[in-house]
Amino acid sequence: MGFMVKQNVAIWALFYTAYVAAHAGRRSRTAVVAFAACAFGGIAAAVGVGYALWGEPFRYWVLQVLAGHGTSNVRAFEHLREGWLYLALGLSGGAALLRGRAAGRLFLPWAIWFLLFASEVYTSGIGFPLSHMGPGSLLAAVWFLAAAPLWWRAAAHCQPGTPAWLQWVPAGICAPLLGVAIFQGAALVRMPLPPFSPDAYRYVAEIEREFARDPAACTLMDAGSWVYLRPGIVMKDRAPAIGDRGMDGSGDFTAFRKRIEQRRYCKILVRNYASDRFWYDFPGWPKSSGLRQAMRENYREVRRIKAVAALPVRKELLTGTGAFIFFDEITVLVPLFNEPKPH
Secondary structure (H helix, E strand, O other): OHHHHOHHHHHHHHHHHHHHHHHHOHHHHHHHHHHHHHHHHHHHHHHHHHHHHHOHHHHHHHHHHHHHOOOOHHHHHHHHHHOHHHHHHHHHHHHHHOOOOHHHHHHHHHHHHHHHHHHHHHHHHHOOOOHHHHHHHHHHHHHHHHHHHHHHHHHHOOOOOOOHHHHHHHHHHHHHHHHHHHHHHOOOOOOOOOOOOOHHHHHHHHHHHHHHHOOHHHEEEOOOOHHHHOOOOOOOOOHHHHHHHHHOOOOOOHHHHHHHHOOOOOEEEEEOOOOOOOOOOOOOOOOOOOHHHHHHHHEEEEEEEOOOOOOOOOHHHOOOOOHHHHHOOEEEEEEOOOOOOOO
16 A cells, blocks of 8 residues: 555565664564565555556556656755754664663664664655655654653652752753754644735635636646646646656647647646746656747736745744745746747
8 A cells, every 4th residue: 555655665575674684583574575465465466456447557657657757866865964864863762771781682774774764765766845754754753752751760869868859850941952853843833824925815816816716627727736626637737747748858748739720729827837847847857858949939928826825824833844836936828829830
């Protein structure tokens, strides 16, 4: 099931097969083989069922597009800088627990966490969100909390003869300070402020008015799906799918360009239409998609929806997610009905 949500979690099958093999011993080789068969067989079954249901599109989107994405080491390092606290939690928890007799039993699970976290940091360099680091960050907190009782006992240790109430003073001081530092550093404590400025609601209302004027089935918006949910429409030619194919140079946008040239869409809403951050034709792609030029030749601008002002009140909600781009200025395009279509 994890593979169906995010393909890179398939590496868990390898890690935990190694863990079972290390702890099962010679007498339980059958259990190791059974576990490996279930783990890797489950992944193979997911791929097989997906291919049987959706055929070539499944192979293209799940395997080819994913394999074609390059990883930016600079971006991965930036993500590590933003999520350094979780690495520190896992390392400090391991340092406290991997001592004495427990070290032999706990080292491999801890090493699995470390390798998992490292792989997630690396794969996070594919894109801008930090979501790849989610499972490893959660497990890092588990290691830290497992070690917390050891630090608690050390903080509460006093000389013999110390009054009972005084023995709780060091722990009573350290625990709140530690909790505040960890929770605040992990952004678990936030000020009770509205997530967005009031202008965001104006932005959404203007988008919805555009869809009220024309049928949603013939109105293309680059990103944002809530306007298509109520009519039950799965709209083609959305920007995220175009970006995936444009980034690795594997996309053939002939059919999309043809739909634009035929003026199939009664309205197109796109962000950053006149800038170098245009999602349908990004300057950093190996080759131009030609989609911006096709839109210019077959559609005209009628109005713009201004970007959200003072975005947002709580900036940490969008830090590292790239979500701010969904509040940029929108250009509304309509077909050039009175002009001949270019040949």
